[in-house]
Amino acid sequence: MSVPVVLLAAGPSPSPSDAQSPDVPVPSLQDAQQSANNAASWVEENWSTWLATGLRVVLIVVVALVLRMVVRRAITQLIDRMNRRSAPQPSGSGLGGLLVNAERRRQRSAAIGSVLRSVAGFLIMGTAALMVLSAFEINLAPLLASAGVAGVAVGFGARNLVTDFLSGVFMILEDQYGVGDTIDAGVATGEVIEVGLRVTKLRGADGEIWYVRNGEVKRIGNLSQGWSTANVDVTLKASEDLDEVKAVLTEVAETMGKEEPWAELLWSPIEVLGLDSVEIDSMVVRVSAKTMPGKSATVERELRWRIKRALDAADIRIVGGATAPAGNAPAAEPVTVAAPQEPEDPTPTEARPAATVPQQQAGNGK
Numbered sequence: 001m002s003v004p005v006v007l008l009a010a011g012p013s014p015s016p017s018d019a020q021s022p023d024v025p026v027p028s029l030q031d032a033q034q035s036a037n038n039a040a041s042w043v044e045e046n047w048s049t050w051l052a053t054g055l056r057v058v059l060i061v062v063v064a065l066v067l068r069m070v071v072r073r074a075i076t077q078l079i080d081r082m083n084r085r086s087a088p089q090p091s092g093s094g095l096g097g098l099l100v101n102a103e104r105r106r107q108r109s110a111a112i113g114s115v116l117r118s119v120a121g122f123l124i125m126g127t128a129a130l131m132v133l134s135a136f137e138i139n140l141a142p143l144l145a146s147a148g149v150a151g152v153a154v155g156f157g158a159r160n161l162v163t164d165f166l167s168g169v170f171m172i173l174e175d176q177y178g179v180g181d182t183i184d185a186g187v188a189t190g191e192v193i194e195v196g197l198r199v200t201k202l203r204g205a206d207g208e209i210w211y212v213r214n215g216e217v218k219r220i221g222n223l224s225q226g227w228s229t230a231n232v233d234v235t236l237k238a239s240e241d242l243d244e245v246k247a248v249l250t251e252v253a254e255t256m257g258k259e260e261p262w263a264e265l266l267w268s269p270i271e272v273l274g275l276d277s278v279e280i281d282s283m284v285v286r287v288s289a290k291t292m293p294g295k296s297a298t299v300e301r302e303l304r305w306r307i308k309r310a311l312d313a314a315d316i317r318i319v320g321g322a323t324a325p326a327g328n329a330p331a332a333e334p335v336t337v338a339a340p341q342e343p344e345d346p347t348p349t350e351a352r353p354a355a356t357v358p359q360q361q362a363g364n365g366k
Contacts, residue, residue: 055136064128071120079113111172111195161198163215168197172213177222180293183222185212204233228296232287232303233276233313236321240283246272248314249287252306262302267294270303282319 040110125195133140155162172195177183181192183202188210189259190202200217236245253270256262268290276286287307291299 012337057132060128060131060135064124068121068124071124071243072117073257075113075116075120079109085110091191100122108172108175112166115169115172115197143241151338160213160215164198164213167214167217168195168200169194170347171200171220172197176220176289179226181222183223185217186217186219188212224293226293227290229292230289230299230303231295231298232307233318234285234307235282235288236285237317238278238281238283240316241274243315245285245311245316248310248316249307252303252310253287253289256303256306262299 096103129357130200131139133143134303171177177192177195177200179192182190183192185200185202188204190204190208192200192202193209196214200214200216202212202214202266204210233250234245249272253272257266257269266289270287270289273286273288276284278284289299291302308318
């Protein structure tokens, strides 16, 4: 059998057109033209709606941005105007200029302005976002309901954070303390180095840094506002002449009040208040003065130094407590206490050898 006879017996091979399904319609030119006409008519019917929606969204965004810029600028100008009106006027007294700290007021105003600008920007842009969603015909009821539920959940979970934030806002608005103030916050004491809406940063006396949450502060003692008081208690013997003591202390106070830099640190004359307490063998005389905030310890140290030197020069001895000089108090005790004991101690020691030595000699004689 030849090869052509075999191929003829197998039958004709299928063509590619026979493998395709005869049910698939082939789009014609008329169908494509009809689809294009439908799309064009749909665009023609809705282009005005799209254009109106787009213009509305653009208008909302532009108005929101312009309003936000205007409000922020108005707040900034208001803060600057308040600073200019409350600026300290030059005066001959250093007390008036020190009571009004321009830098402190500027920092407080800047913090208040920042909070107001942030709140205003959030409200304006949030309202604009809701208006944009409404322009796209999005139902805001489920969105607002979900946001309300989420807000309640976040509020319960982050109530400490909200408490810290609100406490920080009120601390700044009420000017309870500022950077550079020395405060006693109950949980920590130190100098304020940073005031935040959530955390206040303090530097302690040993250099440590305390991070105090504003919501945990129940009371605040500001040691840098207004003025401080320097008190020095001088403990003397009850037999000292009070007039002489007062004259010496008054001279020290007048001399120190006229010298620099103490004249600047003192906001009132140093006063000898008189006897603070009287005991059987001692009495306490108090000296007091108003000082610049935070400078009371410095003034007290210098005042003690001068008082000690003046009393030594006047032959008036300080007794008792930590202010007693190291060289004088122990010197009185050997004279009054140890001296009578000297004849008592040697007597028994001399008597014992006198009694034992003859016994030994007697024994040797035997």
